[in-house]
Amino acid sequence: MTSRANEILPVLEQDIVTGALKPGTRLDETILAAKFGVSRTPIREALNRLSASGLVEIRPRRGAIVAAISLQDLMNMFEVMADLEALCARLAARRITPAEKTELLAAHVACDALSATDRFDDYYELNLNLHDLIYKASHNAFLEKQVRELRRRLSPHRRLQVRIPGRIGSSSEEHGALVDAIIKGDSALAEKLTRDHVAIQGERFTDFLSTLPSQYLQASA
The missing domain is CATH 1.20.120.530 (GntR ligand-binding domain-like)
Incomplete structure (x- = not known):
């Protein structure tokens, strides 16, 4: 991952596991890019990593949403x-x-x-x-x-x-x-x-x- 994606990843992880971002919440790349002051590329990289760890689901036409973990x-x-x-x-x-x-x-x-x-x-x-x-x-x-x-x-x-x-x-x-x-x-x-x-x-x-x-x-x- 790029250095910016590596900086963004732990912030999003923390928000998800602490409940600041609740299951079902849509993670809009454009909104997140504006929040972190970056292009959509590092946001997409971070979301893909979160998907690999099971914290995010990437669904067709819905994009990335926070996954529910029992x-x-x-x-x-x-x-x-x-x-x-x-x-x-x-x-x-x-x-x-x-x-x-x-x-x-x-x-x-x-x-x-x-x-x-x-x-x-x-x-x-x-x-x-x-x-x-x-x-x-x-x-x-x-x-x-x-x-x-x-x-x-x-x-x-x-x-x-x-x-x-x-x-x-x-x-x-x-x-x-x-x-x-x-x-x-x-x-x-x-x-x-x-x-x-x-x-x-x-x-x-x-x-x-x-x-x-x-x-x-x-x-x-």
């Missing part, structure tokens, strides 16, 4: 994501190279440096890098492609998660234990820790619900 669908995707990432971690613990270990540890140190701050978006980007390194260390290109595709769909919602009070700190602690397990080659522990890290359960489930706009709850009722 809470159940969202939870199902998180459940599958937890299993895919857990498999990546298990394989990474078995296959990671010495150079990859060094890179993974450095990525954790970078994340941890922000664990006591409110730099949510910066932390999220560093978090993505850390997980990318784990995918890569699995040395399974097919698995890596599948987990990246699903992560793209969940990315706006996972970005919201890091804004839950205290979540950055606990996330970094979980990363520390996970990175240690992978570096030590403990595949069973790495798998378990990753599943627990990605899955939304118990109190984390309640906290996550609090970040969602009401239409998700209505859509799943």
